[in-house]
Amino acid sequence: MPPPGRKIYQIIRPILLILGTLAFAVGISPAAAAKPAVTSVRIGDHATKTRIVLDLSGKMPFELFSLADPYRVVINLPEVDWGLDADAVRPGKRITGFRFGLFRPGQSRVVIDVARPVSVANTFILEPDGKRGYRLVIDLVDTTRKAFLQAVRRAQLARLSATRSPQSALPTQPAKPADSRPLIAIDPGHGGVDPGARGRSGSWEKSLTLKQALELQRQLLKTRRYRVTLTRDNDVFVRLRERIAIAQRAGAAMFLSLHADSIANRKVRGGAVYTLSERASDKEAAALARKENKADIIAGIDLNEQSKTVAKILIDLRQRLTKNDSVTLAKGLVKELRGSMRLLKHNHRFAGFAVLKAPDIPSVLIEMGYLSNREDERLLRDLRHRREVAGAIVRSINGFFARQQALRQP
Ligand SMILES: [Zn+2]
Incomplete structure (x- = not known):
């Protein structure tokens, strides 16, 4: 059997390709005992780009996509512990809101509100360099609304084709008639x-x-x-x-x-x-x-x-x-x-x-x-x-x- 990391990778690979994601971390050990964690976040605002850096406890798969009306950038992660300070991210040039938490069992999520249409210019995982551990780096640059909407649509299609079974297929629990x-x-x-x-x-x-x-x-x-x-x-x-x-x-x-x-x-x-x-x-x-x-x-x-x-x-x-x-x-x-x-x-x-x-x-x-x-x-x-x-x-x-x-x- 392939390790679970590989399986997740196969499912979300089309999305990552479409979004122009160049780097991707695989190979989480299935036997890893401790829950992975996101320990801190840093935002760097520059004239032409905004860089978001998440400090990670180790390599982990991620998925990145955008949503319109209002403009948002979403990062899906495996279920992680959060060591972040909710107040650490102040509204800036492009980013107006930053939230994180459990989205559903097994999946955590970061939602970033953005003030204007942006595109993901770069996203990669940095290896530990002695000073810092693993980092997920995302660069956002300005784009047009038209290009933003096109990227949203493409990501939607990729997500649809990657979905294996619809949620509605879950068995419904019959109410207990005895009680x-x-x-x-x-x-x-x-x-x-x-x-x-x-x-x-x-x-x-x-x-x-x-x-x-x-x-x-x-x-x-x-x-x-x-x-x-x-x-x-x-x-x-x-x-x-x-x-x-x-x-x-x-x-x-x-x-x-x-x-x-x-x-x-x-x-x-x-x-x-x-x-x-x-x-x-x-x-x-x-x-x-x-x-x-x-x-x-x-x-x-x-x-x-x-x-x-x-x-x-x-x-x-x-x-x-x-x-x-x-x-x-x-x-x-x-x-x-x-x-x-x-x-x-x-x-x-x-x-x-x-x-x-x-x-x-x-x-x-x-x-x-x-x-x-x-x-x-x-x-x-x-x-x-x-x-x-x-x-x-x-x-x-x-x-x-x-x-x-x-x-x-x-
Ligand atoms: Zn309320």
């Missing part, structure tokens, strides 16, 4: 390469939403009245529509998405509950939905194919019924949460959140507070506060199902 208890889907916002908002003292939205989700799961299971599924239970990126699909495959009776936003005005604090609407209740809600809907763009995903499906889902009649349930759920949440956290004045709002578009599952999105506010951030990091918030959510879920049951009685 009729309602299944609650908890969706910790963001994750992996999409960190979400940043707190004033440095905490990331993605890790606070996960902590709150795990606490909520614990309390729900303790009641023995519910089953629980999480759209993610570690620091991994999950696409917005995949989050809905996970809930649907599991047969969820309810979908709760957890978030904690950040805004320019550091004095503003308080949570709110959101339900889906094609028409937003106010400008802030619309802006928030636009921001949350960007998760896929942030993680370096091509969105070209999916907008039509979403539009179709939106007009589904089924969704009108679900919408009423979502509103009932949101009202119950506001009532219970009021006792355990500060809420905004308009605490139930509507907007077009992509993650709430399951036509058949009552869905709400809870913004648990503002990470841009010191007090809100402190509370979100506090275990006792998390327990109280989870308790309030459990009570409102109890109320929701009690009401549904009452309605069904003859």
